[in-house]
Amino acid sequence: MQVIVIGAGIAGLSSAWSLVKAGHAVTLIEQGPIPNPLAASGDHHRIIRRAYGSQSGYGRLISEAYDAWDGMWADLGRSHLDPRGFLCVSREPGDEADDYLEGMRQGGWPVELLQPGAAVERWPFLGAGTFRFAFFSEEGGALHCRRIAADLLAWLRRKGANVYEHSKVTEVEADAGRVTLADGSVMQADRVVVAAGAWVLKLFPELGADLTTYRTAVAYAEPPADLKAAWDAAPVILDVGGNTDGYMVPPTGGAGLKFGSGLHKVETSDADWNREPVEGEGEAILSLFSPPIARIGAYRVTDVVTCAYTFTGDETFYAHEKGRCLIVSACSGHGYKFGAAVGRSVAGAVETGDTDGLNRWLRAEAG
DSSP states (O other): OEEEEEOOSHHHHHHHHHHHHTTOEEEEEOSSOSSOTTSTTOSSEEEEESOOTTOHHHHHHHHHHHHHHHHHHHHHTSOOEEOOOEEEEEOSTTSHHHHHHHHHHHHTOOOEEEOHHHHHHHSTTBOTTSOSEEEEESSEEEEEHHHHHHHHHHHHHHTTOEEESSOOEEEEETTTTEEEETTSOEEEOSEEEEOOGGGHHHHOGGGGGTOEEEEEEEEEEEOOGGGHHHHHTOOEEEEOSTTOOEEEEOSBTTBOEEEEETTSEEEESOTTTTOSOOTTHHHHHHHTTTTTBTTGGGOEEEEEEEEEEEEOTTSOOEEEEETTEEEEEOOSSSOGGGHHHHHHHHHHHHHHOOHHHHHHHHTTOOO
16 A cells, blocks of 8 residues: 655654555655654653553553564664663652552562662662652663654665655645645545644644643753762653652663653643743753652753643543544653554554554553
8 A cells, every 4th residue: 555654753653664564655754854853752762661550551551562662673773772660759648659559569560669768778869758658660761762763764764665854744635645745745645644743633623622732841950960870870760759740761862861740731722832941941840859859959950842742631542534544643641652562553553444443452442
């Protein structure tokens, strides 16, 4: 089949990778460069982890995710995973870290439970007396997004895929499988995969009943000099407890220490809205991490990166079929870790037409 893939975030790139491997003729269209720093998957790194709490289906699906990543590393000739494990800190009974621990135990996945004193001794950037417990899992780490995108782009070109960067799609005629670009050129294919991330509503505004876009940001910071070695050796921190919905990625893959919080987001109808950081935004993000991070005022903000995400109401992934188009939204905050597996599943649905089965997989209902 002739297949057009719109969007070169991780879902689009992985779908193109899987479709090419299956023998299809693929055209990949991206509105910016590849990797695109404005895309939901365009930052330096993302967390991969087993913990999912009540969404235990995604915890099980991580096994498939790892298998798909291994297949991708084999094709790329190198791995872009830093498997340094992950850490959760609980500050209140019933907080997300508490829920994650329960989910890990229910799934039978091993964790190391640490009392506060032992955790602070191992990771001295944690504040003594600010949390109930911590737990560590070896199964997790950081995926290096930009390196993955660059290598996938090179692989796709070597395999004969047509790749168009800086080419904005302005219209998709779903029934005809016809795509119009901003320069007026028109392309047509047997199937069209739309993996446009937060920009999908610009092409299909009727999906606004199912999808909501948010503008968010992450802060990069330099830790105090005496804590630098501890951070360099630290696991990724999936959750800092309480209601912060905060995560941290230590320096890895050439990028610095990153802070992100689910509290720092604003609903928007336009994925391009307010993409420049505002004054003091990085410091505001860091302030959300005290407690449990000690001496947060001594951390120096080095960069702030904005992002646009699309969420379903229950923060699962989403697929919708319209004519010859398969529209996939896999950027609901936790999407990157499943990227290679999403590509495999999307390619399978393109071949079989089983969008219902794809949706069950995307919602982690299968298996």
